[in-house]
Each structure stands twice: as structure tokens, then as C-alpha cells.
Amino acid sequence: MPEKEMLEIINSHREGILQSEIRKLMEIDSKKCSRIVNKLMKEHLIRREDELAEGRKTYRLFPIGFTGPSERHLKLIANGIFSPCTGCDLECYPETCYRLNGWVLAVIAEEA
Numbered sequence: 453m454p455e456k457e458m459l460e461i462i463n464s465h466r467e468g469i470l471q472s473e474i475r476k477l478m479e480i481d482s483k484k485c486s487r488i489v490n491k492l493m494k495e496h497l498i499r500r501e502d503e504l505a506e507g508r509k510t511y512r513l514f515p516i517g518f519t520g521p522s523e524r525h526l527k528l529i530a531n532g533i534f535s536p537c538t539g540c541d542l543e544c545y546p547e548t549c550y551r552l553n554g555w556v557l558a559v560i561a562e563e564a
């Protein structure tokens with residue numbers, strides 16, 4: 453089962469692993485890889501963060517290696533994205549913050 457295989461790979465990389473690396477390891481195309489990643493995030497089994505690799509936007513996938521997020525933390529995770537305001541030290545303009553906007557869109561997508 454590809455979901456189980458991907459989860460095992462991610463769980464063995466506590467420091468995170470690039471989505472493109474997983475795709476190569478599993479020898480699957482990017483569409484299938486994205487579908488599996490989204491499923492695992494929706495089940496709160498992994499989380500992902502944006503990352504630039506060789507000038508291209510990609511994702512680093514991290515295990516959520518404890519028994520599961522608490523109810524309180526689940527409210528801060530949308531589609532595998534943790535609330536960007538947590539620990540943020542940027543000058544804050546919430547109306548135009550792309551990080552916050554991205555997270556709000558993830559909340560809306562998850563509830564749809």
C-alpha cells in the first residue's frame with residue numbers, strides 16, 4: 453500500500469524529507485505523490501513546510517511521530533499546515549500576510 457510505504461519513509465526522517473525525494477524513492481509520478489501526501493496530511497499523520505530547493509518551491513514532509521495531536525493542537529493544523537502565527541516574529545500585517553492567508557485557505561479547504 454503506497455500510503456503505508458510513504459508514511460514509513462517519512463517516519464524514518466525525523467528531520468523531514470523533500471517531497472521530490474520521496475517521489476524518486478517510491479518511483480511514482482508527482483500527481484500520485486501529491487495525492488498520497490494530501491491523504492496523509494488530512495489524516496494528521498504528517499505535516500509539511502514550504503521550502504526552496506535549487507531555486508524551486510517544494511515541500512519538506514515531517515512525521516507527526518507522537519500518539520496524535522491533542523484536540524487543542526488539531527485546531528491549529530489545517531491540511532497538514534500548522535498555524536503560521538505560532539512563534540512568528542515577523543512584523544505583523546494580518547490583512548496582507550501571505551502565510552496567514554495560506555493557512556486560512558487550508559482551513560477552508562479542510563472544512564469543505
Ligand code: SF4
Pocket residue numbers: 536537538540541542543544545546549550551552
Ligand atoms: S499574521 Fe502573518 S506576520 Fe502576523 S503573526 Fe501571523 S504569520 Fe506572522
